[in-house]
Structure formats: structure tokens, C-alpha cells
Amino acid sequence: MKTGKLTGAKKNENRVELTFEEAVITIEVITENIVRVLNPCWKADYASIAIEKNVSIGTEFSFAEEKDKICIETSDLKLEVGDDFAFSFYDKSGKCLLSSYSGKRVIKETISEKTKKLLEAEGHKAAGGSKDYAVQVLFNRCGDEFFYGMGDKTGFLNKGGYAYENWNSDIPQLHNETMPALYKSIPFVMVKKTEGQPYGLFFDNTFHSYMDFGKENSSYFYYGADNGNLDFYFMTGDHLKDIVGKYTYLTGRAPMPQLWTLGYHQCRWGYENAEDIRKVAHLMRENHIPCESVQYDIDYMDGFRVFTWDEENYGPKGQLINELKQDGFKAVCIIDPGVKKDEGYFMYDEGIRNDYFAKDKDSEVYVNEVWPGDAVYPDFGREEVRKWWGDSHKILTDMGVQGIWNDMNEPASFRGPLPLDVQFHIGDRLTDHSEVHNVYGHFMSMGTYEGMKKITGKRPLVITRACYAGSQKYAAVWTGDNQSVWSHLRMLIPQLCNLGMSGFTIAGTDIGGFGGDSNAELMVRWVQAATFSTFFRNHCAKGQIMQEPWEFGEKVVRIYRKYVELHYRFLPYIYDLLHESQENGLPVMRPLVLNYDDDANTYELNDEYMVGENILVAPVVDQGVTKRMVYLPKGTWVDYWTKERYQGESYIIADAPIDTLPMYIKENSIIPMYENVQYVGEKAYDKLELLVAGKEAHYTHYQDNGEDFKYMDGEYNLYTFDWENGELKTNLVHEGYEKYKTVEVNVI
Structure with missing residues (x-):
């Protein structure tokens, strides 16, 4: 240049x-x-x-x-x-x-x-x-x-x-x-x-x-x-x-999510009928593992046609979803961008009639292959195409669907990559795939978010695999098709920490690995490592062994339940951090260097992370390990399990038997906690427990209905808590929502 x-x-x-x-x-x-x-x-x-x-x-x-x-x-x-x-x-x-x-x-x-x-x-x-x-x-x-x-x-x-x-x-x-x-x-x-x-x-x-x-x-x-x-x-x-x-x-910053979306999700590419979904939901409750959704991968569609439902294998539209709703399960389903080339199929016919699909250099609708076979690609860079796509989600919400999972939106294709000269638009400007490729998933998420917001009036859950800078305004993310190997468990921490520092405050990995066969030890260590991730989902692929926790025996169920419950206990702390991120952009899950960038010991620390300012987590990410070295930065730290105190700027050897995730609470901190539930909404969160470490501490806590946008009109509570010499002082800085009935203190 x-x-x-x-x-x-x-x-x-x-x-x-x-x-x-x-x-x-x-x-x-x-x-x-x-x-x-x-x-x-x-x-x-x-x-x-x-x-x-x-x-x-x-x-x-x-x-x-x-x-x-x-x-x-x-x-x-x-x-x-x-x-x-x-x-x-x-x-x-x-x-x-x-x-x-x-x-x-x-x-x-x-x-x-x-x-x-x-x-x-x-x-x-x-x-x-x-x-x-x-x-x-x-x-x-x-x-x-x-x-x-x-x-x-x-x-x-x-x-x-x-x-x-x-x-x-x-x-x-x-x-x-x-x-x-x-x-x-x-x-x-x-x-x-x-x-x-x-x-x-x-x-x-x-x-x-x-x-x-x-x-x-x-x-x-x-x-x-x-x-x-x-x-x-x-x-x-x-x-x-x-x-x-x-x-x-x-x-831009990620908007506040619905509270339930931060809970636990179970999924598999391979739940092939209503009975598969029903069985998993039943066993989640029978094993008392909290769960918000058993997600629907591509099998639920009629011939992989987007915005359709396979009534032959999944029953009448809405019936299964409404049945499981009675037990607290919310429906989240996958949607791919590829529209089956099939005359008589409404999405294809509407797209052709309105000229909504990308074209080749000869101005013919471009065709490649994805799950439904021959498929065409919506030109999401155009506002009218995004609106059409977003409005189409009413077909799903009318069945009771509450969350959308966008996949294959790189865009993926089976007959080789899309040529760079395929014609797309950005607004009214005609361009080609070489410019649009990296923002195709971004535009799809934008259309999905805006459509779901308009249809439901609630904060949309949109999960996307592909995106660009700024997509955090519209979608949560996961790290894609990982594998059931220890190296991918080790990679969880740097991947989610770097995503968080890149604006994506709501992010996760497929717990246990998507491809390959997991095992009992790997599953336990993975759910422990992911306990504080903001998108908390176990997902695996068809053709691999089943990956629900009970597939690995009662011991795994017991440990798995312990950490899913722990995640739910800390939901108000996670939610507070997401509220704070509206102002400062900071993630929930952070590398230590983000909080302690004057400490050279944190600059390349790949196997620990922090949850906000007050919790340090040091997962075991190697097979067979039952003790591990943990670096504690400046300050005093309290072992969450044993209550033992340690002075920071030092390394310790932590005991980490298979059922233990080493985690530490920073002295002089307050952390809000909720009672355990099987799902968000099972009962009212009318009691707040404050976990207090140290003699003096200050904390600001946020509370709203966890569903819609009324908080933007003042329907929320903002508390400050001050702990000093064994006494808690509470101040309701802003009152606009139903208050807690009780606030309890649990001193470490």
C-alpha cells in the first residue's frame, strides 16, 4: 500500500x-x-x-x-x-x-x-x-x-x-x-x-x-x-x-438475557423423535439435575426444511412443546440458513417470488447443498430479507418455541465453498460473497433477534455459530463442533476468556465435546470447568455414544448434579455481572490478567479463570489429576469448600479429587446466591442469600423480572449491601420491582 x-x-x-x-x-x-x-x-x-x-x-x-x-x-x-x-x-x-x-x-x-x-x-x-x-x-x-x-x-x-x-x-x-x-x-x-x-x-x-x-x-x-x-x-x-x-x-454490548437462558441445556444431534426428547426431559427431572431445555437439533424438521415440524416423528405441532412446558422445559430449536430448493415449499416459494435469494454471476439463484439437499441462501444483507426471515419465526413461536439456535451460517455448504463471486447485498448495494462471507451469520442473527423481539416482546435467546465483531448485540455464541478430547477441555478456558474480552459476554462450549466419544472422567471435569459459563449446554453428535450424565453411572450423576446446582446457586451473581457489563462491557468469565494486569504471573495463565472480581476457579483439565497447582493473585482467598484462607501472590497445591472443583472466594466480598430449583420459574426467587467473606465488604445487586424489557422503563430494583463488623446494612437505591421477602447472610 x-x-x-x-x-x-x-x-x-x-x-x-x-x-x-x-x-x-x-x-x-x-x-x-x-x-x-x-x-x-x-x-x-x-x-x-x-x-x-x-x-x-x-x-x-x-x-x-x-x-x-x-x-x-x-x-x-x-x-x-x-x-x-x-x-x-x-x-x-x-x-x-x-x-x-x-x-x-x-x-x-x-x-x-x-x-x-x-x-x-x-x-x-x-x-x-x-x-x-x-x-x-x-x-x-x-x-x-x-x-x-x-x-x-x-x-x-x-x-x-x-x-x-x-x-x-x-x-x-x-x-x-x-x-x-x-x-x-x-x-x-x-x-x-x-x-x-x-x-x-x-x-x-x-x-x-x-x-x-x-x-x-x-x-x-x-x-x-x-x-x-x-x-x-x-x-x-x-x-x-x-x-x-x-x-x-x-x-456494542450484549443486551440483558432472560434469566432462564443462563441455566442448563441438554442437547444431542440425534434425538430423532418425540419419545427421545420426552425421555431425556423425564430423566433430567428424575435425577434432579436442573435443566431449562432439551434442545431440538435438525431432526425435528420435516425433511430439514427450515420453519417446519416433523409431525410423523414428533407429533402434532406444539403438542410436545406444551407437554414439556408443564414441567418447566422451554423449547429451543435449530435453524439453518439453507432453504430447500423445493417448489411448493412455502419458504422457497416466497423467497423466489420476492427475489430474496443470493444469485450467481449470471444472475441465476445460486444453489449448493446442505442438510435438505439442494438449497438456496437468503440474501440477509438486505433489510427486507431479514424482516421476512425474522417474521417467519412466528411459525415456531406459535408452537411454543422460545429460543433460536442459528447453525451452518458461515455459510456452510456440502458441494464446496460458495464461490467468491456469488452475488449478495449489503443494504441496497450489490456486492459479492468475498465481502459478505464473514458477516453472513451476523446478518442472520440480526434478523432473528429483531424478529423474535417483535413477535414475543421478550429478550430473545439467539445462539449463533458464525459471527463478526459486534454480533454480541444480537446473539450468544458457542465454540462450535469441538471434540471429546482433553485438549479441547483445556482449550475451553482461553477460548471463552478471549471471547469474553472480545465482547461476547454470553458464550459456552459443548460440554463433553460434540464429536467423538466422551467418558466419565472427561464429562465430570468438563461440567466443572464450565460451571460458570454463561451458555451452559451439554451437546453431542449423532453416531457418538450418548452423553447425558446418567449414561456414565450414578457417581457421575451425583457429581454432575452438584455442579449444575452450583451454577444455579450463583445465577444472581452471574446476572449481576451481565447487568454491570451493560455499562463497562466486561465479561462474566475472565482471565486473571484482565483483573490483575500488573501481575506478570497472570499474563499466560491458561488453566484458571475468574468470575467477575470475587471468584477464582481452577479446573482440572488433565486426565488422572487429583492435585493441581493454583496461582492466587494479590489479596486473601478463601477455599469455597474447606474455608481455609490463603495469602495471594503465591502458588498453592490444591486437592482436587474427582468430585472437587478448586474455587476460591476473595476476602472482603459479598456474593448473592439463590436457592436451588429444577428450573428458573419453578418457584419465585423471593429469598436472597449473601455469601460473605471477610470483615468488611460492599456489593451492588440488581433484580428484575428476568424476561422482558420493562427494566428499561424502571421496573427493577438496585440494592447496595454493606457488611461491617458482623452487621449488614441494606439500601434500596432504586425500587421498581417486587422486593425479596428475606435476605440471609452466610459468613465464611
């Missing part, structure tokens, strides 16, 4: 337009600590999909032209730009945080043609060399950076030394730590150095893009894309939490 010499600069309100010999680049001051850099090398009037509102705040900044550079300075940061678009960002003390790399990429051919032919003859996949991209920027790497974010990319918490691609991909094979891409594209990274302020970079480009954090060369890291603009946001703050807050300020 050539720019040449800087020839001029002009300030216009919150923008500075820089003129180079071969480019015009705009610097936009969003806030005192967020700056946008735009090189419109593709399209000057491009409207962001991730950022849907005007985020610019009137911010005072100075602008100065010097001999060979321009300087832009706010109260919190400074940017200098010179010839060839050489730039540097500084913090308010003048320390350089990030600068462009002055050299060129070291483009290497990794193997010779001779070696390549030999490897291919042996059946090996030969790696090709690297290349320059149409859109590209290189940054200096000092060597002491730690990289976080990027959604649920595989591997470890710190992404330094790895390279990734943003290209939503349906990959059923075993996910290993070096996989470049999975189902989601979230081109956001936070960088923490051993000294100095952290910063974040969000690259707002939906085309196939590439992010290398020092794998290619230890001297730099880079962003590249096949097309689109160079459009990135630089943000800084005193702590990593500040960066999460600023990123979610830009791309």
Missing part, C-alpha cells in the same frame, strides 16, 4: 485529512483515547457493519504541522504521522505504545519446488510461501508483548507467536492450537507489554483478512486483507479492562 511523501494536512471538526503523493488518509479522533485511521483504498463511503451508531464524541485535540510530520494530541494520547505513512502512537507521558514498522515484510518461500513435489507425492500437504496483501500494515514488535482477544481462535490465551485468518470456517475436524480460522471473525486484539499502558486494535474489514503476531518475523506483527479499506481503531487506557470497555463502546 504505497502512500509516498506527506504533502498536506487539513483539520475538519474531529478529522484530520492527510494528503500523500499516492493516498489520502483520514485520522478521526473518536474520543480522547480512541483514534480511527482510515485509508479508503477500496471505498470512501463504506458504512461499518460492526459499529452501528455515531461513536464520535466532541473531543478537544491539538493539531500541529512540523517539517516532516504532523502531530495530533488529545489529553490521553498523541499520534505522529510522517512520509510513507510512518506513524507512532504515544501515551500521555510520551512513551511510545505502537509504531509502524519501517522495513518490509520478509516474504519467504518455505520450501523449494522439489521438496514440495516430494511432500505431495508422499500425501503431505505442502505449505506455500507468504505474500503481500492488497491491504496491509506492519507494526513494530518489541518482543515483550502479550496479545489477547480475537474471539474463540484455538490455542492459548496469549496469541503471540501465532498467525490467524478471519474467514468463517465450518471445520468438523479436530481443532488444534495452530488452526488459522474457525467459525467467527473478530479482528480485535489487545496488546499488553511488561511495562506501560495496554492498547487495542480493531480492524474493521469484513473481507478475508490475516493477523500475524510475530510468527512470520519476531521484529513485527501485521494485519493484511485481500480487499477493502485499511480501517482500524487504536484505543488505549490504564488497564486491559479499559480497552475492553472502549472496544465494546464501539461495537
Whole structure:
């Protein structure tokens, strides 16, 4: 991307337009600590999909032209730009945080043609060399950076030394730590150095893009894309939490969920009739394992036609759903984007009649294959198509469906990937699959969310596999088709923590693994590790052994029940954290580095996590382990089970027999808890229990009806609790909802 010499600069309100010999680049001051850099090398009037509102705040900044550079300075940061678009960002003390790399990429051919032919003859996949991209920027790497974010990319918490691609991909094979891409594209990274302020970079480009954090060369890291603009946001703050807050300020924050959606869900691709569903629901209650839904995978549809019901195998529409509703079960069903090509099928006929489907380069409706066979793809980038799709959910809600699970929306296809020249729209603008691919699932979730909200008036549960930055405004996520292997259990923590720091506060993994055969020990350790995840579901695939807890014997049922009940006990704490995230964007499940980014022991801690500020969880993620080392950060920590106290900034050896999840409560904290129920709504939550650790503590607690949007009109309660010298002081800061009948204190 050539720019040449800087020839001029002009300030216009919150923008500075820089003129180079071969480019015009705009610097936009969003806030005192967020700056946008735009090189419109593709399209000057491009409207962001991730950022849907005007985020610019009137911010005072100075602008100065010097001999060979321009300087832009706010109260919190400074940017200098010179010839060839050489730039540097500084913090308010003048320390350089990030600068462009002055050299060129070291483009290497990794193997010779001779070696390549030999490897291919042996059946090996030969790696090709690297290349320059149409859109590209290189940054200096000092060597002491730690990289976080990027959604649920595989591997470890710190992404330094790895390279990734943003290209939503349906990959059923075993996910290993070096996989470049999975189902989601979230081109956001936070960088923490051993000294100095952290910063974040969000690259707002939906085309196939590439992010290398020092794998290619230890001297730099880079962003590249096949097309689109160079459009990135630089943000800084005193702590990593500040960066999460600023990123979610830009791309939006997940709305409050219905309370029941945070409970436990059971699922299998392979419940093939009403009796299968009915049996699982019955055994959940018989074994006293709390459960909100037995979810419907693709088998419930008539010939895999979306928005239909297989009455032959599942009974009359609505009958099974209403039957199970009497015992507290809510219906959640899967919906794929592929519409069966079938004249006489209402969704196909309506889509054809209204010209709602994507077309090939010859303007014919594009056809590929998914579960129903030949299928066509709705053009979700168009508002009228999203409305049609969203309104179609009334067919399901009329049967009693309460939650929607969007799958196969990368979009997946069985006859090879969709060609890049398949024609789609973004709004009224005609474009192609190369631009739309990474936001196809985003647009589908948007249409689903808006449709369900309009139809039901309640907070929609939309779960999606594929998404883009900003999709957290419309959908919860899970990490896709994982496997029943210990390496995928180990990956749960960094994946969910990085998703949380990337804006997705409601996220989970398939407990026990989707593909492959699980076993008793793996199931127990998985449900323990996932106890505080905000999407809490056991799911597995057809053709694998059954994965309901009773399939592994009474001991597993007993332990499994213990941790599902524990999840329900802590629901008000989880709900409080989600309420707080409306203001700060912070996730429920956090890596320790997010809370303690001044403690180098936390920077690459892959096997522990925190729940908010007050709970530390250290799951066992290796087979046969009954003791494990746990790092406790600054403070005093209380073992939840034994009540033993430990001083922080130290390592301890924790006992972890098969029925024990090591977890610790931070001294001087209050944590709200509910009584156990078999499902949310079984009885009123009219009693609040406060778990108190320490002699002094303060806590703010939020309460509403957990269903609709009335809280936005003031129908909620906000309490503050202060614990001092054995006495609890309660203050109802805002009263707009039915109060608790009793509040009890349980002192550790």
C-alpha cells in the first residue's frame, strides 16, 4: 500500500485529512483515547457493519504541522504521522505504545519446488510461501508483548507467536492450537507489554483478512486483507479492562438475557423423535439435575426444511412443546440458513417470488447443498430479507418455541465453498460473497433477534455459530463442533476468556465435546470447568455414544448434579455481572490478567479463570489429576469448600479429587446466591442469600423480572449491601420491582 511523501494536512471538526503523493488518509479522533485511521483504498463511503451508531464524541485535540510530520494530541494520547505513512502512537507521558514498522515484510518461500513435489507425492500437504496483501500494515514488535482477544481462535490465551485468518470456517475436524480460522471473525486484539499502558486494535474489514503476531518475523506483527479499506481503531487506557470497555463502546454490548437462558441445556444431534426428547426431559427431572431445555437439533424438521415440524416423528405441532412446558422445559430449536430448493415449499416459494435469494454471476439463484439437499441462501444483507426471515419465526413461536439456535451460517455448504463471486447485498448495494462471507451469520442473527423481539416482546435467546465483531448485540455464541478430547477441555478456558474480552459476554462450549466419544472422567471435569459459563449446554453428535450424565453411572450423576446446582446457586451473581457489563462491557468469565494486569504471573495463565472480581476457579483439565497447582493473585482467598484462607501472590497445591472443583472466594466480598430449583420459574426467587467473606465488604445487586424489557422503563430494583463488623446494612437505591421477602447472610 504505497502512500509516498506527506504533502498536506487539513483539520475538519474531529478529522484530520492527510494528503500523500499516492493516498489520502483520514485520522478521526473518536474520543480522547480512541483514534480511527482510515485509508479508503477500496471505498470512501463504506458504512461499518460492526459499529452501528455515531461513536464520535466532541473531543478537544491539538493539531500541529512540523517539517516532516504532523502531530495530533488529545489529553490521553498523541499520534505522529510522517512520509510513507510512518506513524507512532504515544501515551500521555510520551512513551511510545505502537509504531509502524519501517522495513518490509520478509516474504519467504518455505520450501523449494522439489521438496514440495516430494511432500505431495508422499500425501503431505505442502505449505506455500507468504505474500503481500492488497491491504496491509506492519507494526513494530518489541518482543515483550502479550496479545489477547480475537474471539474463540484455538490455542492459548496469549496469541503471540501465532498467525490467524478471519474467514468463517465450518471445520468438523479436530481443532488444534495452530488452526488459522474457525467459525467467527473478530479482528480485535489487545496488546499488553511488561511495562506501560495496554492498547487495542480493531480492524474493521469484513473481507478475508490475516493477523500475524510475530510468527512470520519476531521484529513485527501485521494485519493484511485481500480487499477493502485499511480501517482500524487504536484505543488505549490504564488497564486491559479499559480497552475492553472502549472496544465494546464501539461495537456494542450484549443486551440483558432472560434469566432462564443462563441455566442448563441438554442437547444431542440425534434425538430423532418425540419419545427421545420426552425421555431425556423425564430423566433430567428424575435425577434432579436442573435443566431449562432439551434442545431440538435438525431432526425435528420435516425433511430439514427450515420453519417446519416433523409431525410423523414428533407429533402434532406444539403438542410436545406444551407437554414439556408443564414441567418447566422451554423449547429451543435449530435453524439453518439453507432453504430447500423445493417448489411448493412455502419458504422457497416466497423467497423466489420476492427475489430474496443470493444469485450467481449470471444472475441465476445460486444453489449448493446442505442438510435438505439442494438449497438456496437468503440474501440477509438486505433489510427486507431479514424482516421476512425474522417474521417467519412466528411459525415456531406459535408452537411454543422460545429460543433460536442459528447453525451452518458461515455459510456452510456440502458441494464446496460458495464461490467468491456469488452475488449478495449489503443494504441496497450489490456486492459479492468475498465481502459478505464473514458477516453472513451476523446478518442472520440480526434478523432473528429483531424478529423474535417483535413477535414475543421478550429478550430473545439467539445462539449463533458464525459471527463478526459486534454480533454480541444480537446473539450468544458457542465454540462450535469441538471434540471429546482433553485438549479441547483445556482449550475451553482461553477460548471463552478471549471471547469474553472480545465482547461476547454470553458464550459456552459443548460440554463433553460434540464429536467423538466422551467418558466419565472427561464429562465430570468438563461440567466443572464450565460451571460458570454463561451458555451452559451439554451437546453431542449423532453416531457418538450418548452423553447425558446418567449414561456414565450414578457417581457421575451425583457429581454432575452438584455442579449444575452450583451454577444455579450463583445465577444472581452471574446476572449481576451481565447487568454491570451493560455499562463497562466486561465479561462474566475472565482471565486473571484482565483483573490483575500488573501481575506478570497472570499474563499466560491458561488453566484458571475468574468470575467477575470475587471468584477464582481452577479446573482440572488433565486426565488422572487429583492435585493441581493454583496461582492466587494479590489479596486473601478463601477455599469455597474447606474455608481455609490463603495469602495471594503465591502458588498453592490444591486437592482436587474427582468430585472437587478448586474455587476460591476473595476476602472482603459479598456474593448473592439463590436457592436451588429444577428450573428458573419453578418457584419465585423471593429469598436472597449473601455469601460473605471477610470483615468488611460492599456489593451492588440488581433484580428484575428476568424476561422482558420493562427494566428499561424502571421496573427493577438496585440494592447496595454493606457488611461491617458482623452487621449488614441494606439500601434500596432504586425500587421498581417486587422486593425479596428475606435476605440471609452466610459468613465464611
